[in-house]
Amino acid sequence: MAELTQLIDSEVFLAYATYTTIVLLKMMLMSIITAFFRMTRKAFSNPEDTATFGKGENAKKFLRSDPEVERVRRGHLNDLENIVPFIGIGLLYALSGPALSTALLHFRIFVGARIFHTIAYLTPLPQPSRGLAWLAGYAVTISMAYRLLTTGLYL
Amino acid sequence: MAELTQLIDSEVFLAYATYTTIVLLKMMLMSIITAFFRMTRKAFSNPEDTATFGKGENAKKFLRSDPEVERVRRGHLNDLENIVPFIGIGLLYALSGPALSTALLHFRIFVGARIFHTIAYLTPLPQPSRGLAWLAGYAVTISMAYRLLTTGLYL
Amino acid sequence: MAELTQLIDSEVFLAYATYTTIVLLKMMLMSIITAFFRMTRKAFSNPEDTATFGKGENAKKFLRSDPEVERVRRGHLNDLENIVPFIGIGLLYALSGPALSTALLHFRIFVGARIFHTIAYLTPLPQPSRGLAWLAGYAVTISMAYRLLTTGLYL
Numbered sequence: 001m002a003e004l005t006q007l008i009d010s011e012v013f014l015a016y017a018t019y020t021t022i023v024l025l026k027m028m029l030m031s032i033i034t035a036f037f038r039m040t041r042k043a044f045s046n047p048e049d050t051a052t053f054g055k056g057e058n059a060k061k062f063l064r065s066d067p068e069v070e071r072v073r074r075g076h077l078n079d080l081e082n083i084v085p086f087i088g089i090g091l092l093y094a095l096s097g098p099a100l101s102t103a104l105l106h107f108r109i110f111v112g113a114r115i116f117h118t119i120a121y122l123t124p125l126p127q128p129s130r131g132l133a134w135l136a137g138y139a140v141t142i143s144m145a146y147r148l149l150t151t152g153l154y155l
Numbered sequence: 156m157a158e159l160t161q162l163i164d165s166e167v168f169l170a171y172a173t174y175t176t177i178v179l180l181k182m183m184l185m186s187i188i189t190a191f192f193r194m195t196r197k198a199f200s201n202p203e204d205t206a207t208f209g210k211g212e213n214a215k216k217f218l219r220s221d222p223e224v225e226r227v228r229r230g231h232l233n234d235l236e237n238i239v240p241f242i243g244i245g246l247l248y249a250l251s252g253p254a255l256s257t258a259l260l261h262f263r264i265f266v267g268a269r270i271f272h273t274i275a276y277l278t279p280l281p282q283p284s285r286g287l288a289w290l291a292g293y294a295v296t297i298s299m300a301y302r303l304l305t306t307g308l309y310l
Numbered sequence: 311m312a313e314l315t316q317l318i319d320s321e322v323f324l325a326y327a328t329y330t331t332i333v334l335l336k337m338m339l340m341s342i343i344t345a346f347f348r349m350t351r352k353a354f355s356n357p358e359d360t361a362t363f364g365k366g367e368n369a370k371k372f373l374r375s376d377p378e379v380e381r382v383r384r385g386h387l388n389d390l391e392n393i394v395p396f397i398g399i400g401l402l403y404a405l406s407g408p409a410l411s412t413a414l415l416h417f418r419i420f421v422g423a424r425i426f427h428t429i430a431y432l433t434p435l436p437q438p439s440r441g442l443a444w445l446a447g448y449a450v451t452i453s454m455a456y457r458l459l460t461t462g463l464y465l
Binding site for chain 2: 380381384387390391392394395398399401402405406431434435436437440444448451452455458459462463464465
């Protein structure tokens with residue numbers, strides 16, 4: 001990591017910025033999908049959210065959990081659990097001066113894997129589709145962390 | 156994004172640092188509020204947490220979910236889902252050389268929206284208060300992502 | 311924060327990168343532990359995940375929540391809630407030019423506290439072990455945020 005200011009390689013950092021933005025927008029889409037299913041399936045968590053659909057006892061029946069809503073929410077949480085490490089480790093990796101082609105390979109596999117993970121989760125596709133998509137993203141993050149800890153470790 | 160080292164504009168980055176710190180401290184406050192409601196309402200998730208309140212069967216009755224605790228936890232998770240994209244996209248946005256006034260407008264609306272979101276969630280205020288607060292923060296993040304992807308895209 | 315490019319002190323930033331990577335890898339380990347407990351205890355959330363264990367009604371009995379799985383998941387979510395603020399505030403803190411020894415003290419306590427938090431949660435150790443581990447990590451993050459907001463505040 002020698003001289004950090006020199007290592008902020010424009011192209012690698014630009015690639016990191018692009019793929020991070022894409023994968024975060026994908027994660028944000030989960031909020032919209034959750035809201036869509038909550039509306040269409042009339043399944044809410046908060047009493048104040050059901051006020052449009054009726055009053056008193058009539059509104060209470062919409063305070064329920066729906067399998068489709070819960071599925072989207074699990075996908076969303078899985079995104080958080082996997083995209084947060086990617087952003088953190090990926091930023092440091094992008095600043096550690098990797099070859100552009102290697103960095104692009106990491107970023108592309110990760111973002112592709114997470115998009116496929118969402119498709120596999122929401123369809124749902126039979127396993128091990130979702131499992132493999134998760135594994136691919138996980139392996140990419142481990143690979144970046146490995147490079148980070150072997151090139152510059154400061155304990 | 157041309158020369159990244161030149162683009163780390165002190166004032167924009169300083170503003171990003173300030174607002175990010177404030178919104179993360181607000182998110183951390185949710186942990187305290189959750190702990191407060193767990194204590195006062197005696198509603199815990201782990202058997203070892205109830206040991207202070209009694210033993211055996213007597214402690215088991217505190218292993219329950221409480222509507223107020225669950226409400227705070229939903230607010231906390233919603234923070235995570237929305238603040239993580241803001242931090243990631245906002246960092247890259249701050250490094251992409253926006254005008255200071257535009258950047259400040261984005262950061263201020265986001266932080267204000269998330270603080271109001273928490274107030275609307277915990278009071279609770281009637282809808283669409285919470286919905287609009289969420290939407291404002293969401294729109295700010297999309298706006299920053301749009302600028303990022305249009306000024307410098309590297310796929 | 312004066313001249314940011316000068317303030318990216320190699321050693322402090324390298325230390326931040328190292329400890330962030332370690333604590334994110336620890337968080338990623340929670341996914342593996344969750345998967346392990348789901349497999350050994352045969353407790354799944356998605357119908358497609360149970361297909362290996364049987365068909366129809368036989369598979370349905372594996373769609374259940376298990377106390378051990380839920381415990382790991384709570385630990386994972388607590389990691390997210392606490393490590394996200396550390397990464398965000400820690401990055402800005404590392405760029406604000408702290409003394410290397412002070413920065414190392416912050417990073418080491420945080421990472422040690424989070425590792426101990428996981429051990430205390432999964433064993434489980436009697437309280438207040440987990441509570442104190444959580445508090446130590448929380449206090450470190452507040453301390454870094456305090457420095458950030460007192461040295462360079464831009465509202």
